[in-house]
Amino acid sequence: MKRLLLLPLATSFLLGNANHVTVKISDDLAYAYTTDSGKKIKIERIQDTSNHLTDDYAKTSRPCPPFCIQPTKIHPDIENIAELEIIDFMKNKVATNKGVIIDARLKSWFELETIPSAINIPFPVMQNASKKKAELIFKILGMKVEDNGNWNFENAKELAVFCNGVWCEQSAHFMSGMLKYNYPTSKLHYYRSGFQGWKLLGLTTIVHKEIKK
Amino acid sequence: MLNKDQYNQEEYNNYYQQETQGAEISQGSGEPSGGKGAIFAVLGLVILGVGGYFGYTALSSGGDAPTDESLVVQHEVEPPATSIQVAEEEDVQESKKPAPSDAEEIVQNVATDNPKMSPEEIAKVVQMVMTQMNKNPEEVIEKVETKSESDTALISALSGTDVDSVSEEGNSDKSLEETLNSIEETQNTTIKQSSAKVDTYNKVNVESSSSTDELSQLSSQISSLMEENSEPVSKTSTSNSNKNYTESIKKEVVTRSNEMRVIVVKKGDTLGKIAKRAYGNVMEFKKIYRANPEILNRPDRIYIGQKLRIPK
Numbered sequence: 001m002k003r004l005l006l007l008p009l010a011t012s013f014l015l016g017n018a019n020h021v022t023v024k025i026s027d028d029l030a031y032a033y034t035t036d037s038g039k040k041i042k043i044e045r046i047q048d049t050s051n052h053l054t055d056d057y058a059k060t061s062r063p064c065p066p067f068c069i070q071p072t073k074i075h076p077d078i079e080n081i082a083e084l085e086i087i088d089f090m091k092n093k094v095a096t097n098k099g100v101i102i103d104a105r106l107k108s109w110f111e112l113e114t115i116p117s118a119i120n121i122p123f124p125v126m127q128n129a130s131k132k133k134a135e136l137i138f139k140i141l142g143m144k145v146e147d148n149g150n151w152n153f154e155n156a157k158e159l160a161v162f163c164n165g166v167w168c169e170q171s172a173h174f175m176s177g178m179l180k181y182n183y184p185t186s187k188l189h190y191y192r193s194g195f196q197g198w199k200l201l202g203l204t205t206i207v208h209k210e211i212k213k
Numbered sequence: 214m215l216n217k218d219q220y221n222q223e224e225y226n227n228y229y230q231q232e233t234q235g236a237e238i239s240q241g242s243g244e245p246s247g248g249k250g251a252i253f254a255v256l257g258l259v260i261l262g263v264g265g266y267f268g269y270t271a272l273s274s275g276g277d278a279p280t281d282e283s284l285v286v287q288h289e290v291e292p293p294a295t296s297i298q299v300a301e302e303e304d305v306q307e308s309k310k311p312a313p314s315d316a317e318e319i320v321q322n323v324a325t326d327n328p329k330m331s332p333e334e335i336a337k338v339v340q341m342v343m344t345q346m347n348k349n350p351e352e353v354i355e356k357v358e359t360k361s362e363s364d365t366a367l368i369s370a371l372s373g374t375d376v377d378s379v380s381e382e383g384n385s386d387k388s389l390e391e392t393l394n395s396i397e398e399t400q401n402t403t404i405k406q407s408s409a410k411v412d413t414y415n416k417v418n419v420e421s422s423s424s425t426d427e428l429s430q431l432s433s434q435i436s437s438l439m440e441e442n443s444e445p446v447s448k449t450s451t452s453n454s455n456k457n458y459t460e461s462i463k464k465e466v467v468t469r470s471n472e473m474r475v476i477v478v479k480k481g482d483t484l485g486k487i488a489k490r491a492y493g494n495v496m497e498f499k500k501i502y503r504a505n506p507e508i509l510n511r512p513d514r515i516y517i518g519q520k521l522r523i524p525k
Binding site: 035036037038039041044045046050051052062063066067094097100105106107108109113116117119120121122124125133136137140141169170173202203204205206207208 | 465
């Protein structure tokens, strides 16, 4: 009986809290949770409505090549996803160990700032990987080598791959390595807006190694 | 096509004519003829007269009455200028009239007071009044005020009180502006304070160690794999284009780290002190000020907890 009484109170408290959020993620989602390096991370947006990007993700122009605007699709069968799908991916795939968010940028970029719960596989590693190396990486990602030597991707994790954004071709390089060794396209997702898109929306980021002055 | 060309030609001619006419007009105004000069002179006199009249009314209505300058300034600043302008125009009309009309009224009053006065005597009185007005207008105005109460009431209603009321309105508006500004400032400061509380960068620092969950284990496995095979990877990167790309990415990292220098304002910090620390020169504060347009409104106002970009 007490539980029955407490339940509406708790829900109203939670809803009330959600209503206080000025800048929600979506209409019915104020914030979400994920884990990074064993730490619970609250994913929310910057609540200061006068805030602007000031760092290099506000930068408009870098030399092209190499920093050219990327085509929408990397591969016809690789699904494109956006921020809400990434947050959903965290909840339904990362939390249940069925999927991993891959930061395909170089380690230095990853350490500087990244999306919560993302792991780093720098694109040159995958792009230039030998079969042996690919096997090692794929095994870590849940691929199993059958007795006859065939690679079984049935339990392989779904991957949401991103890099710096629409002006960054690193995801494409990463994907080329994955496709070379037949990682199933149904298990690959491309977050084209990438880290710039994430930053632009003021979403929570992770710093593994802060640059100090 | 022909018609269109003709039309274009006509249009061009029209513009040409307008331009030449404009040029002629401007030339004309540049060298005013004798008649035009006279008109300007008359206009100047009228303006001087109006100015003088305002000065006199201001003096007569008391020391508190503001001068024309204050009026003008407030007109520039305040939106209800239309009503004030109307009042002013009426003043102008009045100011044109007073001398003759007052003199006539004085004459009439004198005539009514002394019905036996001859036209010559009346003319003398008029002359006296006129000369007095020319010599010492204040006295005449005083006389007018004492003699014709309705006129003084009208004049004061149109000039003195209006000026007072305008000035009051102006003051009240000024104070209103000040309060609005102060409110805005307080709002800004509250926003700044609140933003100082919230991390506007929305970054979470994480140490990638001592975690046993599957994801972090996977991450550590991958990173250890990278470290093991870091040398072979660099050797196997055969294509030059890939090498170049990696090089350019690395260059971007350097550029980025230079761009990313961010410092947090601490107690006792000023832009000058930060500039001295960063560049060794206090005057370089301008560089920091320009690099943070969204954060800094004034170079002398920085707040504890603000994160400022320090350009290289």
